[in-house]
Amino acid sequence: MATIKDVAKLAGVSKATVSRVINGNERVSQTARDKVHQAMEEMDYKPSALAQALATNKSRTIGMVVSDLSGPFFGPIMKSAERVIREAGYQLVVTNGQGQAELEREAIEFMLNRPVDAMILTVFGFPEEEIVKLHQGGTPVVLLNRHIEGFEDNCIYLDNKHGGYLATRRMLELGHQRVAFLAGHFTHNDSLERLAGYQKALAEFGIPFRQELVFDDDYNEDGGRRMCQKLINLEREFTAIFCGNDLIAIGARGVLEERDRLSQTCMVGFDDVLFARYLNPSLSSVFFPVEEMGERAGHMALAMAQSKASQIGHLLQPKLMERDSLFKLKD
Amino acid sequence: MATIKDVAKLAGVSKATVSRVINGNERVSQTARDKVHQAMEEMDYKPSALAQALATNKSRTIGMVVSDLSGPFFGPIMKSAERVIREAGYQLVVTNGQGQAELEREAIEFMLNRPVDAMILTVFGFPEEEIVKLHQGGTPVVLLNRHIEGFEDNCIYLDNKHGGYLATRRMLELGHQRVAFLAGHFTHNDSLERLAGYQKALAEFGIPFRQELVFDDDYNEDGGRRMCQKLINLEREFTAIFCGNDLIAIGARGVLEERDRLSQTCMVGFDDVLFARYLNPSLSSVFFPVEEMGERAGHMALAMAQSKASQIGHLLQPKLMERDSLFKLKD
DNA sequence: TTGTAAGCGTTATCAC
DNA sequence: GTGATAACGCTTACAA
Numbered sequence: 001m002a003t004i005k006d007v008a009k010l011a012g013v014s015k016a017t018v019s020r021v022i023n024g025n026e027r028v029s030q031t032a033r034d035k036v037h038q039a040m041e042e043m044d045y046k047p048s049a050l051a052q053a054l055a056t057n058k059s060r061t062i063g064m065v066v067s068d069l070s071g072p073f074f075g076p077i078m079k080s081a082e083r084v085i086r087e088a089g090y091q092l093v094v095t096n097g098q099g100q101a102e103l104e105r106e107a108i109e110f111m112l113n114r115p116v117d118a119m120i121l122t123v124f125g126f127p128e129e130e131i132v133k134l135h136q137g138g139t140p141v142v143l144l145n146r147h148i149e150g151f152e153d154n155c156i157y158l159d160n161k162h163g164g165y166l167a168t169r170r171m172l173e174l175g176h177q178r179v180a181f182l183a184g185h186f187t188h189n190d191s192l193e194r195l196a197g198y199q200k201a202l203a204e205f206g207i208p209f210r211q212e213l214v215f216d217d218d219y220n221e222d223g224g225r226r227m228c229q230k231l232i233n234l235e236r237e238f239t240a241i242f243c244g245n246d247l248i249a250i251g252a253r254g255v256l257e258e259r260d261r262l263s264q265t266c267m268v269g270f271d272d273v274l275f276a277r278y279l280n281p282s283l284s285s286v287f288f289p290v291e292e293m294g295e296r297a298g299h300m301a302l303a304m305a306q307s308k309a310s311q312i313g314h315l316l317q318p319k320l321m322e323r324d325s326l327f328k329l330k331d
Numbered sequence: 332m333a334t335i336k337d338v339a340k341l342a343g344v345s346k347a348t349v350s351r352v353i354n355g356n357e358r359v360s361q362t363a364r365d366k367v368h369q370a371m372e373e374m375d376y377k378p379s380a381l382a383q384a385l386a387t388n389k390s391r392t393i394g395m396v397v398s399d400l401s402g403p404f405f406g407p408i409m410k411s412a413e414r415v416i417r418e419a420g421y422q423l424v425v426t427n428g429q430g431q432a433e434l435e436r437e438a439i440e441f442m443l444n445r446p447v448d449a450m451i452l453t454v455f456g457f458p459e460e461e462i463v464k465l466h467q468g469g470t471p472v473v474l475l476n477r478h479i480e481g482f483e484d485n486c487i488y489l490d491n492k493h494g495g496y497l498a499t500r501r502m503l504e505l506g507h508q509r510v511a512f513l514a515g516h517f518t519h520n521d522s523l524e525r526l527a528g529y530q531k532a533l534a535e536f537g538i539p540f541r542q543e544l545v546f547d548d549d550y551n552e553d554g555g556r557r558m559c560q561k562l563i564n565l566e567r568e569f570t571a572i573f574c575g576n577d578l579i580a581i582g583a584r585g586v587l588e589e590r591d592r593l594s595q596t597c598m599v600g601f602d603d604v605l606f607a608r609y610l611n612p613s614l615s616s617v618f619f620p621v622e623e624m625g626e627r628a629g630h631m632a633l634a635m636a637q638s639k640a641s642q643i644g645h646l647l648q649p650k651l652m653e654r655d656s657l658f659k660l661k662d
Numbered sequence: 663t664t665g666t667a668a669g670c671g672t673t674a675t676c677a678c
Numbered sequence: 679g680t681g682a683t684a685a686c687g688c689t690t691a692c693a694a
Contacts, residue, residue, distance in 0.1 A: 003671055014681045019673060029679060049444045050385050051671030054686050059381070069410040072605075075401025082400055082427050091441055093424050096413050110422055113380045250609050257611075274403075275606035278581050280588075334687055345665045350689055360663055382687035385670050 002043040011039035022047055061091045062301045063116035065107045065123055067099040072246075072273035074122070077144070077294040081120060084298030090117075090305070092298075101125025112139060117305035120144065120297045124188070140304030142297050147189065156296050156314055160190050163286040163318035164197025167242050167268040170320055172205045175329030176240035176266055182227040182252055184219035184244040191216065191244055194270070198242060212236055219244060224251020232259060239329055240266035246273045246285055253279070267325040281324030289316050333374040342370035353378055392422045393632045394447035396438045396454055398430040403577075403604035405453070408475070408625040412451060415629030421448075421636070423629075432456025443470060448636035451475065451628045455519070471635030473628050478520065487627050487645055491521050494617040494649035495528025498573050498599040501651055503536045506660030507571035507597055513558040513583055515550035515575040522547065522575055525601070529573060543567055550575060555582020563590060570660055571597035577604045577616055584610070598656040612655035620647050 004022075008015045013032055020026035021036040028036075039045070053059040062085050066074040082092045093116060097104035104123045111119060118140040121131065128148050135141040135154060143155045171179050181198050183191045199209050215230055217223035224247060231238065232255065243249040249269035256262040262281075269276060272285035296312050303310035335353075339346045344363055351357035352367040359367075370376070384390040393416050397405045413423045424447060428435035435454040442450060449471040452462065459479050466472040466485060474486045502510050512529050514522045530540050546561055548554035555578060562569065563586065574580035580600035587593040593612075600607060603616035627643050634641035 004673095005671080015672080016674085016681060016683095017679085020680090023673085027679060032679080046440070046444050048385075048446070048671055050381060050390070050446065051686090052673075054379075054381050054385055054688090055671080055673040057686075069413055070403075070406025072401075072403070075406055079400040079427060082425075086426065086441075091424065091426070091445070093422065094413075095417065095422070096410060109377070110417075113377050114422070115379070115381065275609060278606060278610060280611040335689095336687080346688080347665060347667095347690080348663085351664090354689080358663065363663080379687055382670090383689075385672090386687080386689040388670075 001048075002045040004045075004047065007036065007039045007043060007045050010043065011035040058305075059115055059117055060089065060305075061093055061114065061116045062118050062120065062298075062305060063108075063111035063114070064092055064094045064120040064297075065097040065104060065111075066094060067097055067122055067124065069094065069096045072275065073271055073288075073290065076290040077122075077297070080291040080294030081298040081301075082294075084295050085302060088302050090302060097123050097126075099124045101127075108134065115139070118142065118301040120301050122146075140301070142300045142304065144293060144297055145190065152314060154300075156293055156300065156312075156316065158190075158288055158293075158316045158318055160193035160318075161197040161200070163270065163288075164194035164242070165201050166197070166318060166320045167270070167284075167286050168198045168201035169204065170322070170326060171240040171242065171266055171268065172201055172207065174240075174266065174327065177207060177329075178213065178236075178238040179240040179242060180213040180231055180236065180238040181215070181242045182224060182231070182244060182248050183214065183216045184223070184248065186216050188219070194244065213238060216244075217248075220247045221251035221254075224248035224253075225255055226251075228252035228255040232261075239264070241268075243267065243269045245270045246276050246283065249276075249283055249285070250279075253283075264330060266327055266329070268320070272321050276321070277323065284323045284326040285321050287319040287321050289318070292316060332379075333376040335376075335378065338367065338370045338374060338376050341374065342366040389636075390446055390448055391420065391636075392424055392445065392447045393449050393451065393629075393636060394439075394442035394445070395423055395425045395451040395628075396428040396435060396442075397425060398428055398453055398455065400425065400427045403606065404602055404619075404621065407621040408453075408628070411622040411625030412629040412632075413625075415626050416633060419633050421633060428454050428457075430455045432458075436461075439465065446470070449473065449632040451632050453477075471632070473631045473635065475624060475628055476521065483645060485631075487624055487631065487643075487647065489521075489619055489624075489647045489649055491524035491649075492528040492531070494601065494619075495525035495573070496532050497528070497649060497651045498601070498615075498617050499529045499532035500535065501653070501657060502571040502573065502597055502599065503532055503538065505571075505597065505658065508538060508660075509544065509567075509569040510571040510573055511544040511562055511567065511569040512546070512573045513555060513562070513575060513579050514545065514547045515554070515579065517547050519550070525575065544569060547575075548579075551578045552582035552585075555579035555584075556586055557582075559583035559586040563592075570595070572599075574598065574600045576601045577607050577614065580607075580614055580616070581610075584614075595661060597658055597660070599651070603652050607652070608654065615654045615657040616652050618650040618652050620649070623647060 004015050004018050008018045020028050085092045095107040097107050104126045120142045122144040147155050147157050215227040217227050246269040269283050269285040272287040276283040276285045300312045335346050335349050339349045351359050399405050416423045426438040428438050435457045451473045453475040478486050478488050546558040548558050577600040600614050600616040603618040607614040607616045631643045
């Protein structure tokens with residue numbers, strides 16, 4: 001690998017001049033500039049990002065910690081963030097936190113030592129204070145799907161309450177009076193917010209909130225199965241179900257089908273992951289603008305990495321995607 | 332941030348000694364070692380991976396280029412590779428190549444300047460010679476899903492022919508005689524190999540190969556739709572369809588359903604992505620051991636990064652997942 | 663066993 | 679405009 005020294009020698013100038021040419025903006029004579037360019041060309045010289053980083057204390061790298069490197073939810077977030085970041089000449093480094101505090105901490109430390117110029121975090125186990133401390137410690141943080149008081153400027157999150165409201169309202173409009181809510185765990189703030197939206201819609205329609213129609217469990221297929229089984233086994237009356245996410249919906253559908261109630265049960269999921277539309281009957285879902293979240297996260301992180309101010313909105317709006325699983329109450 | 336110098340001063344030793352302690356294996360007196368450890372603790376010292384990389388010419392970083400950062404296929408590959416790599420104390424850097432030569436080249440250059448100790452590539456546009464040259468240039472390359480002659484030791488790929496064979500054979504066993512093949516583009520080697528398996532099965536059953544039952548198009552839902560429409564519009568007789576991947580299968584199913592032929596058409600997809608089992612009727616598919624591929628890729632890249640020999644298998648075996656969409660020929 | 667000093671490939675501060 | 683030269687934080691001969 002050719003170094004700046006080699007280029008300098010070949011071009012007959014000093015390293016300093018070559019460096020100036022590389023970094024564009026300096027005052028260098030046209031003749032020197034030409035010689036340098038030619039030499040760089042000739043040697044196929046590429047500056048070492050490593051050495052640049054050491055010298056400037058800027059790595060042009062953005063770190064990202066996600067809860068699941070695979071999976072339909074984080075994929076599009078990563079993808080759109082990566083695009084934005086790469087277009088800016090930065091590089092994205094992603095690691096998996098798996099939603100576990102320990103792994104998340106390890107992932108973050110890893111990136112700190114690297115280092116990165118900013119971090120995009122989707123962490124659940126990692127405590128609030130530490131996130132704030134991290135940011136104050138000099139590594140700017142963008143926090144996704146989590147809302148820390150006094151730290152709002154660094155957070156990007158969905159209007160979960162409105163999402164819950166949209167889904168529930170639509171089912172009520174369609175005549176359903178008994179709408180169950182199979183939430184994810186209420187330790188997740190998202191779940192609580194969606195519950196609030198659910199309640200708001202009920203109130204608007206003058207329907208009393210029934211605690212016995214609300215369940216919480218894991219945010220996955222098994223959780224969905226368990227909640228739906230309880231719902232049925234306890235003989236709770238219902239004609240519609242609002243699910244905390246699409247995986248829960250999948251699990252619940254399995255149970256409904258076994259009990260031969262699938263076609264009579266109105267259902268709305270959450271996130272609108274890719275396969276929702278492929279199911280049969282297709283699943284209605286509250287669309288989560290994942291790509292937009294990724295883009296905003298990328299832009300925000302870049303701005304912070306360059307200590308620029310940015311006017312990026314913190315709140316994303318959900319949208320109800322109506323499909324087969326939404327229909328009028330049958331009697 | 333505390334540096335090695337600070338630690339040395341606090342511990343009352345030289346930087347060299349601290350460095351020796353950090354890197355374990357050197358001969359350092361116990362007393363010195365203790366003092367250093369205590370000082371590191373006290374200052375919460377973390378060595379700069381950057382400076383280490385510059386000094387040693389090893390970055391403890393593995394780069395990966397995928398064709399799609401989101402999506403059900405690459406997610407699990409990345410996830411398992413990341414786990415393996417992280418457990419070894421290395422870091423994975425992923426970038427998106429989108430299957431486009433230009434982007435792929437850019438992504439690779441990005442990583443070269445970083446630099447990375449090894450690369451895992453899933454690239455389609457990037458030319459063979461350049462891949463080999465890259466490897467010989469000193470950055471070890473692991474190549475996924477592509478098979479370059481004379482470069483086999485660096486490739487990990489699926490036995491596509493066997494996959495095509497398994498799927499087709501099963502449909503023939505179930506009595507189907509007219510099995511269509513909706514492939515991805517035949518510019519992909521994978522497609523050609525699967526075709527070979529398809530033909531092998533036909534031959535075994537003494538059924539003549541009919542070119543008019545084979546179509547090629549994009550490896551996605553739209554491609555599947557188009558191929559299936561052609562198949563039907565051209566009035567080709569068929570009772571079973573083998574699809575080049577699960578997205579093609581999804582597209583084809585859509586068309587079949589519109590024509591009211593879904594329940595009578597036997598179908599097998601390829602890859603066995605997450606949602607195949609969630610479809611209704613559930614989709615049979617040739618399972619692609621993506622996680623194993625990711626793991627092997629990680630191990631192989633690590634071995635290469637450390638110039639160790641590795642005995643990692645290059646060929647992965649597919650498996651047929653039988654679900655609702657596989658059934659006996661109805662008459 | 664330990665310290666000194668050179669070097670990794672850049673940038674940045676000075677003089678000239 | 680340009681060139682020495684000292685950083686940046688670490689590793690690694692080589693000497694002691």
